[in-house]
Amino acid sequence: MSHLLPLSRVAKLVGQSRHVLQDMIRSGALATFDGMIQLDELLRAFPDVKWDDDAELRRVSEIKDKAFAKRVRELALPDKDVLTARLNELGNDYAAARALLLHYGNVMTWLDEKIDELDEGASAETHHALHSVRAFLLRNLAEMPSNAAQAQAVIVQERMLKIMSAHVTIVPSGHEFFVEGNETLLDAALRHGVSLNYGCSNGNCGDCKARLVSGEVKQVHAHDYVLSPADKASGVMLLCSYAPVNDVVVEANVAGARDIPLQQLTAKVKSVEIFNPQMAALHILVPRSQRLRFLGGQSIQVGINGVSGRYAIASCPCEDRHIEVQVARQAGDAFADALFTADLAHAPVSIEGPYGELVLDEDSPRPLIFLAFGSGFAPIKSLIQHAMSLELAESMDLHWLADSAGHYQDNLCRAWADALDNFNYVPHPPTDDLDGLLRTIVLDYPDLHRFDVYAAGTTAQLESAYGNFVREGLHGARWFPRVEAD
Ligand code: FES
Structure with a gap:
């Protein structure tokens, strides 16, 4: 076969x-x-x-890796029990292949004997035919197919992938991802931006219960939550405590923005990144035991040393414990002032959220256009990274229409374009004729009815963009705006 x-x-x-x-x-x-x-x-x-x-x-x-420098990648080996089970499965495959080979060898011996038997007392014509058959079999057995070395190399690589990772399909949503290294099913789902239900992420709450439909899993972390006998009998397990041994199908619900509860937690400042005198990013590290559930495009309320503000999350839900918000320096914004002037290293950060319901439509396979007006790049960045991790769209075009703060993460956008064949980046310098610029952009899309457009900017910017895109054929229902502070 x-x-x-x-x-x-x-x-x-x-x-x-x-x-x-x-x-x-x-x-x-x-x-x-x-x-x-x-x-x-x-x-x-x-x-x-x-x-x-x-x-x-x-x-x-x-x-x-360079493009997604902040993504956490587990390079560790699988859990020892999982590794043992996978090696065992590989051993079984090898044994089955060897048994089949032995069987084929026996059949060949039997054929050889049968030819000898038939040859006895056969006519010259039959003798010639039998001789031809034997020669044909021996020649083809001796000759390796021309691509045998390549085929062998592919199988070796595929087997290595099978030892190091397992493929997961989530039903009914159809999401697919690989579990690598010593990840649990939940770790891997989050790393791929798949928003499965969970709570504590350490085996206490039972919120991550899901049902194994096919394949085999192994418990890799102890859990205090007690699965009932009925749960166990029907294949229910905890995503935060189990890892797949082989390719599995799991029945689990993927959460939408409305399903994610408002959370409050205390984290700490990881670093402050000053892009230029007008823009900075606050990088936050949440506790291992209390990660923030959110989706790309949502916001959080953050507070440090008595000052606070609500900002769009600029990082991907796939980035494990790292959260980034981007802050524009504006007169009267005490939080922004603190970010630009104070030493906040390791300071405690209160987080409340997530807020907002503008998230990716994960059911849409349509090509995506992202319009980032100025610092509206932050939620667009989160949406793009989320779409990348989900491998959602056939293509993604980012138009960044800069304000006076410029394209402060230009290198990152160029790295995305270098890394991904289906990602295009078009930076637009500040302009006094926004409407004219938007008219030029839409001319590049004669088939706008095929696209979904996500845009973040002020009300006036979004109204202008909406008018231009819908006039040129975008379906109104495929317009996903997010209003930033006017
Ligand atoms: S998330 Fe709480 S038990 Fe898995």
């Missing part, structure tokens, strides 16, 4: 996103068999990939 590989694992092997592969499938450039890719087809479609060298995989992941 031909070796079949799931699409997500092929994407990892060839260092491409699933969207690129799905485009190839749609255009007929890559054939699938029951939703899987055959090994021969993989070798045919990607003749230039060096399978015996993972340099390409490393190059892509290095670029991505």
